Amino acid sequence: MSGVLQPFVSLGHWAWGLLVTIVVWIFGHDLAPSVLYAIKVLLLIICIVAPLMVAVAYLTLWERKLIGWMQVRIGPNRVTFFGIRWLGGLAQPIADGLKLLVKEIIVPAGANKFLFLLAPVMAIMPALAAWAVVPFDPELVLANIDASLLYIMAVTSMGVYGIIIAGWASNSKYAFLGAMRSAAQIVSYELAMGFALVGVLMAAQSLNLVEVVRGQQGSYGFLNWFWIPLFPLFLTYLIAGIAETNRAPFDVAEGESEIVAGFHVEYSGMTFAVFFLAEYANMILVSTLCSVMFLGGWLSPFPASWPVLGAPNFLWLLVKVFLVVSTFLWFRATFPRYRYDQIMRLGWKVFIPVALTWIVVLGAWMQTPLWVWWK
Amino acid sequence: MTFNEFVFYLFAAILVFAALRVITARNPVHAALFLVLAFATSAGIWIQLQAEFLAIALVLVYVGAVMVLFLFVVMMLDINMTRLREGFAAYLSLGALVALVLVVEMVIVLGGQYFGLTGSPPPPPLPADYSNTRELGRLVYTDYVYPFEIAAVILLVAIVAAIALTLRRRKETKYQDPARQIAVRRKDRVRIVKMPAEKRD
Numbered sequence: 162m163s164g165v166l167q168p169f170v171s172l173g174h175w176a177w178g179l180l181v182t183i184v185v186w187i188f189g190h191d192l193a194p195s196v197l198y199a200i201k202v203l204l205l206i207i208c209i210v211a212p213l214m215v216a217v218a219y220l221t222l223w224e225r226k227l228i229g230w231m232q233v234r235i236g237p238n239r240v241t242f243f244g245i246r247w248l249g250g251l252a253q254p255i256a257d258g259l260k261l262l263v264k265e266i267i268v269p270a271g272a273n274k275f276l277f278l279l280a281p282v283m284a285i286m287p288a289l290a291a292w293a294v295v296p297f298d299p300e301l302v303l304a305n306i307d308a309s310l311l312y313i314m315a316v317t318s319m320g321v322y323g324i325i326i327a328g329w330a331s332n333s334k335y336a337f338l339g340a341m342r343s344a345a346q347i348v349s350y351e352l353a354m355g356f357a358l359v360g361v362l363m364a365a366q367s368l369n370l371v372e373v374v375r376g377q378q379g380s381y382g383f384l385n386w387f388w389i390p391l392f393p394l395f396l397t398y399l400i401a402g403i404a405e406t407n408r409a410p411f412d413v414a415e416g417e418s419e420i421v422a423g424f425h426v427e428y429s430g431m432t433f434a435v436f437f438l439a440e441y442a443n444m445i446l447v448s449t450l451c452s453v454m455f456l457g458g459w460l461s462p463f464p465a466s467w468p469v470l471g472a473p474n475f476l477w478l479l480v481k482v483f484l485v486v487s488t489f490l491w492f493r494a495t496f497p498r499y500r501y502d503q504i505m506r507l508g509w510k511v512f513i514p515v516a517l518t519w520i521v522v523l524g525a526w527m528q529t530p531l532w533v534w535w536k
Numbered sequence: 537m538t539f540n541e542f543v544f545y546l547f548a549a550i551l552v553f554a555a556l557r558v559i560t561a562r563n564p565v566h567a568a569l570f571l572v573l574a575f576a577t578s579a580g581i582w583i584q585l586q587a588e589f590l591a592i593a594l595v596l597v598y599v600g601a602v603m604v605l606f607l608f609v610v611m612m613l614d615i616n617m618t619r620l621r622e623g624f625a626a627y628l629s630l631g632a633l634v635a636l637v638l639v640v641e642m643v644i645v646l647g648g649q650y651f652g653l654t655g656s657p658p659p660p661p662l663p664a665d666y667s668n669t670r671e672l673g674r675l676v677y678t679d680y681v682y683p684f685e686i687a688a689v690i691l692l693v694a695i696v697a698a699i700a701l702t703l704r705r706r707k708e709t710k711y712q713d714p715a716r717q718i719a720v721r722r723k724d725r726v727r728i729v730k731m732p733a734e735k736r737d
Contacts, residue, residue: 195539276569308669311592318600322572325604329565329611337611344608348601368669506714 205303209292217441218254224490226250231494261437264430269332272427276330281428281435284323288442291316295449296371298459298475310358310368313450314351317405320443321347323436324407324414324424331427339423342501343407343414349508350404356516357398360391360523361454364534374458376534382471383462388455390526390534393519395455397512399485402447404508406440408489410496411504418498448485449478456481544584551577564610572603586662589669 180200185193222237229236237253268274294309296302306312321344328340362368364387365376379385388395404411415423425436452458459478463470499507526532554574561567575598582591644651676684 306588307667308588308592311589311596311669315592315595315600318596321600321604325607325611326569329607341608341612344604348604351601502712503714 202303206293209303210289213289213292213442213445214438216445217438218258220441220445220486221257221437222250222254223487224493225253227487227490228494231491258434261430261434266430266432267427269427271332273330273332276326277427278432280323280327280330281432281439282323283326284320284439285435285442286323287316287318287320288439288446291446294370295446296374296453296458297478299371299375301475302371305369305371308368309370310362310373313370314355314358317443317446318351320405320439323439327428327436328424331424333427335420335422335426336424338420339414339416339426342416343424346407346411346413346504346508347405349505350401350512353397353508353512353516354401354405356513356520357391357394357401358454360394360516360520361387363520363523363527364391370453370458373454374460377457377460378473379534380465382460382464383457385534386455386457386460387534390523390532391455391519393515395451397516398455399451399488401508401512402451403489403492404504406443406447406489408440408444409493410499412498413501413504416498444486444489445482448482448489451485452478452481456485540584544581547577547580547584551581564613565607568603568607568610571606572599575599575603587668589672 181193181197184196184200188196226236237250239249240252240256241248241250242252268277291313293304294302294306294312296305324343324347325340328336328338328343331337361373365373367373367376373387377386407414413419413423415425417423420426425433428436457477458481459475460473461467461471461477465471551574554570554577557570558567558574561570575594579591579594579599582588582594
């Protein structure tokens with residue numbers, strides 16, 4: 162892969178050299194290092210966010226296509242680039258985005274205008290900020306901080322504010338009901354999710370996500386990953402992740418058959434699009450974290466002794482994220498929506514006891530010679 | 537002014553503004569949201585003090601959980617400001633006392649040098665691989681294990697008490713027993729009756 166990327170790397174080096182010269186010329190030798198550092202971090206952020214936005218756009222297309230096939234339909238197949246037939250459907254996300262971009266933003270009468278417009282921002286902020294510590298490769302991580310697992314939990318727990326503020330500021334009964342449902346649901350499932358992460362940090366002996374993946378290294382490929390010793394926590398995390406992102410079958414916050422569209426019923430145009438982006442970015446985030454913590458991140462599923470296939474690579478992470486995200490879509494096409502009291506019961510009376518029990522089992526297991534997942 | 541100082545003063549200004557708005561905002565939901573802002577900003581200041589575990593825990597516990605439930609309740613309450621103001625005179629004396637205690641405490645802390653207290657020296661710079669989280673965990677589970685366990689037991693008692701409060705049965709509440717719902721068989725609900733078709737005239 163490095164051979165293919167070589168021209169780009171050389172080009173990058175050349176462009177960076179040019180930038181360094183310009184910055185030194187403008188700011189002088191004293192200020193230049195800090196200015197360059199800021200520019201570098203900004204460029205890296207763009208390198209993460211831009212592909213993420215493209216991934217979000219095409220995830221919507223993949224969702225419609227996949228669910229279409231599952232229900233023996235075709236899915237979007239009309240909008241194409243430059244009228245080329247066999248690209249049919251591929252331009253659909255771009256057409257949708259453009260449509261939402263040029264639509265009017267309607268602020269309902271009696272709504273709190275500032276909070277109404279702040280809500281989508283509050284929804285997408287955590288969905289993007291959490292990516293700062295996600296490792297794509299041992300070296301490819303924006304901020305390799307020591308407590309990245311804690312950071313992820315803290316940042317993602319702020320995502321519910323967008324929904325609550327939207328529900329309240331819209332001055333609408335349906336939006337308010339959606340917000341209330343969502344607040345209770347997210348607070349409940351966050352506990353189960355947090356306990357699942359406790360198991361991960363116990364097994365990895367670290368709060369750092371890079372170390373978590375390193376803890377899953379070994380010569381047996383996918384048998385070394387944490388999904389085996391932490392299987393109940395893996396399931397808990399995956400299902401709580403679906404509930405946290407308000408996806409079907411836990412989408413009572415939107416519940417279009419009961420409360421129209423829930424918390425974003427009053428939103429139109431770009432404000433609605435931002436909520437949409439946040440939901441899909443969160444989906445990709447949860448899938449990525451699931452892949453990093455339980456499915457070995459960038460590690461190969463094949464034994465390390467195999468040539469090429471056994472080597473760790475960023476592409477493995479992409480494949481895993483794609484499979485986990487597709488499971489999310491599969492769930493949506495398969496299960497009917499949970500009733501509200503069933504959701505609460507599942508969160509409090511099933512997942513939390515299961516996670517707590519497994520943490521105790523894990524603690525005992527790690528003290529015995531039967532624990533074979535040491536680094 | 538270094539960049540660090542600039543960040544501190546910026547965060548401190550936002551924190552003071554948010555804290556002021558918490559008590560001056562008319563709308564209780566706005567007040568709660570300003571409290572969220574105050575928590576998030578103080579977490580930023582704690583990170584500047586290299587206390588990243590405490591900062592993240594503050595965001596996780598207070599911003600992510602406590603304030604969400606707080607907002608949840610505040611949004612559902614029908615708060616009548618005129619009725620709230622009725623008791624103002626009655627609570628004024630108690631409030632004034634609390635305010636006085638707070639002012640005295642702050643004077644003692646901020647004016648320490650006038651009472652013969654010398655400030656503690658700034659902590660030595662920490663190595664790059666220093667882990668605040670690991671250090672805190674080590675202290676809490678070794679040197680301070682008994683106070684920590686006692687605090688945990690007190691919290692457990694509080695949890696049990698809070699749950700016990702909800703255990704009263706009210707007649708008008710309808711409960712569903714999932715075990716019974718699952719155990720239902722067709723013959724319990726549906727009875728198939730064979731009837732002869734009506735005679736044709």
